[in-house]
Amino acid sequence: MTHHELDTAALDPHETHPIAAEAERRFVRCLSPDCSAEEHADTAQWRLASAAHEAAYQQARALWRASRALASDPDAMMLRKGAEAHVRRLRGEGRARSRRLRQALAASVAAVALAWGGWQGGLFDALRPPPVMADHQFETAVGEQRVAALADGSEVVLNTGTAVEAHLDRQQRAVTLHSGEALFDVAHDRRRPFVVAVGEDTVTALGTRFQVRHTGDDAVVTLFEGKVRIARADGRARDLAPGEQARLAAAGGIEVIRIRAEDADAWSRGWLVFRDEPLSEVVAEVNRYATTPINLADPALGNLRLSGNFRVGDSTSMASAMAALLPLRVTTQGEGLALAAR
Amino acid sequence: MACVEEPVKPAVQAPAAGVAPEAPPPSFAAFVQQHHGDLIRFLRSRLPNEDDAQDLAQECYARLLRYQHDHDTTSLQFLLFRIARNLLTDAWRSRKAQHQDTHVPVDDVELEAPQPTQLDRIHGEQQINVIKNVIRRLPPRCQAVFVFSRIDGLSHNEIARRCGISTRAVEKHITKALAACRAALGEDDRP
Numbered sequence: 001m002t003h004h005e006l007d008t009a010a011l012d013p014h015e016t017h018p019i020a021a022e023a024e025r026r027f028v029r030c031l032s033p034d035c036s037a038e039e040h041a042d043t044a045q046w047r048l049a050s051a052a053h054e055a056a057y058q059q060a061r062a063l064w065r066a067s068r069a070l071a072s073d074p075d076a077m078m079l080r081k082g083a084e085a086h087v088r089r090l091r092g093e094g095r096a097r098s099r100r101l102r103q104a105l106a107a108s109v110a111a112v113a114l115a116w117g118g119w120q121g122g123l124f125d126a127l128r129p130p131p132v133m134a135d136h137q138f139e140t141a142v143g144e145q146r147v148a149a150l151a152d153g154s155e156v157v158l159n160t161g162t163a164v165e166a167h168l169d170r171q172q173r174a175v176t177l178h179s180g181e182a183l184f185d186v187a188h189d190r191r192r193p194f195v196v197a198v199g200e201d202t203v204t205a206l207g208t209r210f211q212v213r214h215t216g217d218d219a220v221v222t223l224f225e226g227k228v229r230i231a232r233a234d235g236r237a238r239d240l241a242p243g244e245q246a247r248l249a250a251a252g253g254i255e256v257i258r259i260r261a262e263d264a265d266a267w268s269r270g271w272l273v274f275r276d277e278p279l280s281e282v283v284a285e286v287n288r289y290a291t292t293p294i295n296l297a298d299p300a301l302g303n304l305r306l307s308g309n310f311r312v313g314d315s316t317s318m319a320s321a322m323a324a325l326l327p328l329r330v331t332t333q334g335e336g337l338a339l340a341a342r
Numbered sequence: 343m344a345c346v347e348e349p350v351k352p353a354v355q356a357p358a359a360g361v362a363p364e365a366p367p368p369s370f371a372a373f374v375q376q377h378h379g380d381l382i383r384f385l386r387s388r389l390p391n392e393d394d395a396q397d398l399a400q401e402c403y404a405r406l407l408r409y410q411h412d413h414d415t416t417s418l419q420f421l422l423f424r425i426a427r428n429l430l431t432d433a434w435r436s437r438k439a440q441h442q443d444t445h446v447p448v449d450d451v452e453l454e455a456p457q458p459t460q461l462d463r464i465h466g467e468q469q470i471n472v473i474k475n476v477i478r479r480l481p482p483r484c485q486a487v488f489v490f491s492r493i494d495g496l497s498h499n500e501i502a503r504r505c506g507i508s509t510r511a512v513e514k515h516i517t518k519a520l521a522a523c524r525a526a527l528g529e530d531d532r533p
Binding site: 037038042044070071079 | 370371373374375378379392393396397399400403404406407408466469470473474477478482483485486488489490492493494495497498499503504505506509513516517520521523524527
């Protein structure tokens, strides 16, 4: 970030607006689930004590509510990415620090052990910090996308209409993709494989970036970096290389093709990319994001082919874009939209 | 200030600015203590997130406090939940207005007109731009905490876990961010 940082110490509100600062402190405290009844009663009394207190408190509330509009701001994804990157950096530093500490400790212990004349195997393992254990559940509504962080430092980007559950324990990091599509940026941890379950199949990773899509009966696994192993319920297994995409059809088997990586995860940057694809598939893809679905007035139109990059957005503007590129027009059809021949 | 219709006219006026308030009887804190759990459960089951439930609980107490002198505990309890229901109706109404236009004006909860005016809209957009600029210039950790809260809608506990800091530290960062926003927005909203 090129901006210089605000010197929050210099604008210490306690100097210039003590009431506003006190109101903000109380307001934020009152939002916490662990704010006690006593603190609530105390703040209510503080607010009643003077109109200036109440005005300042209401100003903090109004600011808080106004800032909620950030969630739907076009820059939200970028701000969020920045925040996630910062947390990852912090975790990385934390890990490096504990690794240095571990090495230092190990060295001194080794010295003691040598002086003692004996060497206990497994001592190094005992000195490793225990792995972080946690349970997570993430969901996105239709049309929503979200970046979620797991306690081990891995990142999951959820696409529209997705449900993901994660259980991190000592042995493994078990993730279940119940539905939808998710991109996984996996933190390296050789002690605990990162296993994504899709139906009865699994995709296992060490430190890597890959995405899994689970819509209908099929699953599609795309690898961007590193290495993953796919294991089907029927016992078949296959390792993927970066740039490969595997389709796991309900009927069985693993069909691997090479893909353009930058197209496959374009959704995580807010784009839908189509290259000479039948309109039927384009519409099906767009409808994954839409609360107002698009239909084709005549199924034969599904054979028209379309290329283009579309900003993920409302289906009305997507339908207009399709109508502009192909000899089609948009009509309304009940609750939804229909594309008909011009 | 509020569009909530209080069920009873205040018999006691809130003290004016600068006038020292009468010390409230100790029973108010005891009353809150007794009903806090129920009120939070009541609000929590009707609102999408923890923050909103806590915020509305505080509003309930602030409003209830104006009536405490005239009511016995039974009516106070009734009044508490009556106020809670009114505030919930308000919150739902403002959420509905919010869905019609994502750029809500600042005072959405106090909004009396059903539709924001063009001026409100412009004001809201300008305000968001100021807030965005402030966020970008906050120290990284403060920025991350505020983003997780306002964009991801995470609770203080979730943010604490994600950032590996204490809940109190999360509160400090959010308070700091709010103060920075307030400073940047200037005195516009002050009477």
